[in-house]
Amino acid sequence: MTQTRPREKTPGVEGADEANRRQALIRASARLFRDKGFEATTVRDIAGAVGMRSGSPFYHFSNKQDILKAVMEEGLRQGLERTEAALGMASTPQQRFRAMVRTHYGILHDEGSEFIAVLLYDWRSLPDEHKADIVAVKDRYDRLWHVCLKDLMDAGLLGANSERDPSAAGDVKTARLMIMGAINFTVTWYKQQAGRGAMDLDALADRTVRFFMREAP
Amino acid sequence: MTQTRPREKTPGVEGADEANRRQALIRASARLFRDKGFEATTVRDIAGAVGMRSGSPFYHFSNKQDILKAVMEEGLRQGLERTEAALGMASTPQQRFRAMVRTHYGILHDEGSEFIAVLLYDWRSLPDEHKADIVAVKDRYDRLWHVCLKDLMDAGLLGANSERDPSAAGDVKTARLMIMGAINFTVTWYKQQAGRGAMDLDALADRTVRFFMREAP
DNA sequence: CCTACCGATCGGTAGG
DNA sequence: CCTACCGATCGGTAGG
DSSP: OOSSOOOOSSHHHHHHHHHHHHHHHHHHHHHHHHHHOTTTOOHHHHHHHTTOOTTTHHHHOSSHHHHHHHHHHHHHHHHHHHHHHHHHTOOSHHHHHHHHHHHHHHHHHSTTOOHHHHHHHSGGGSOHHHHHHHHHHHHHHHHHHHHHHHHHHHTTOBSTTTTSOHHHHOOHHHHHHHHHHHHHGGGGTOOOOTTOTTHHHHHHHHHHHHHHBOOOO | OOSSOOOOSOHHHHHHHHHHHHHHHHHHHHHHHHHHOTTTOOHHHHHHHTTOOTTTHHHHOSSHHHHHHHHHHHHHHHHHHHHHHHHHTOOSHHHHHHHHHHHHHHHHHSTTOOHHHHHHHSGGGSOHHHHHHHHHHHHHHHHHHHHHHHHHHHTTOBSTTTTSOHHHHOOHHHHHHHHHHHHHGGGGTOOOOTTOTTHHHHHHHHHHHHHHBOOOO
């Protein structure tokens, strides 16, 4: 209830607070965008979600579209970080594929991880002049998938015709688009059960891997 | 440029005209919703696209949400019609799968066929009280896919582990969700080349079928 | 289906 | 980051 903001001890701490508020806005926006869509979410919704008044988000962002961009950037930053960490603990193509599938499901469905769902859902609301920036980072993520799937395909372990000659297996890009499409589309139908935590995502990842990847004989 | 509307010859024709205007609104709305999203499309956009003034769409629909519902219903009606026609010309499980894949790509990407893309993209904008109606029809469509995929799976022709025992192949529902997800997600990345017509969709369908379906030895 | 209009709301800003 | 506010626009309606 203090009417005056307490003076910060150091400029560094004050800067950290400001960054925290910005992060809070990004997180709250991600959730709102994910639930209602970018266009249906008002700046007042966002402000209210973090206890601000309606004009205050514009202290942190110059307009609503920039918040959307920041949500997508945060999602890709976290996504790359989590994926690289997961890949570091896997040593075979099969393990790496499983790790990427499971990690991507977490990125899409974990509590507090609504950023990439927004990227997928509200892409058309992002102004054209910002799209190239996001695509550049997204390409890095897609490349991780490409390498992962190429290894699997070379080993004859991917797709319905994988064990035959390489030409029958199809190209890696098609495989990537199909697999990532199947996984990404879960944002339209998968709902986490309350209380069961990550268990359901494990099961979903298992079923996904078993459908796309040939099992060792 | 006539200021007075020409008198209709019969009530039947007048009713047909009214239905035509309604259809024009649905088609124009589908395209606008698909391009900009339901929330970002204004009633003025819709009216302008068919040469009406801003208040006139409400002569045909009681509110904006009802237009969205009508778009989705029209998509499912056309989708079921086209799919049943395509299935009628196929006699083996492999042919039926190929027919469903190719038809679904047409439903998603053909010029003038933006209805199902709207259903997928703007589902969350549909008021809850209308969702059950749409789901009921969508279930019929999903059931056609289920039967198609079950036949394929029973024949050991679906997925990476399909030729083994049935338990290794996984369940039909997972296969349906993965395959339809992969296909539906193309709405986010596939862009038809101008002038080449349906050729590209044929190629896309071929690659999709080859990825998911085991080819005859 | 048009004209004329309305209340509500929205993104954003000025000044502190 | 708040207060106070603004111009623009939106979905929708009355009356013809």
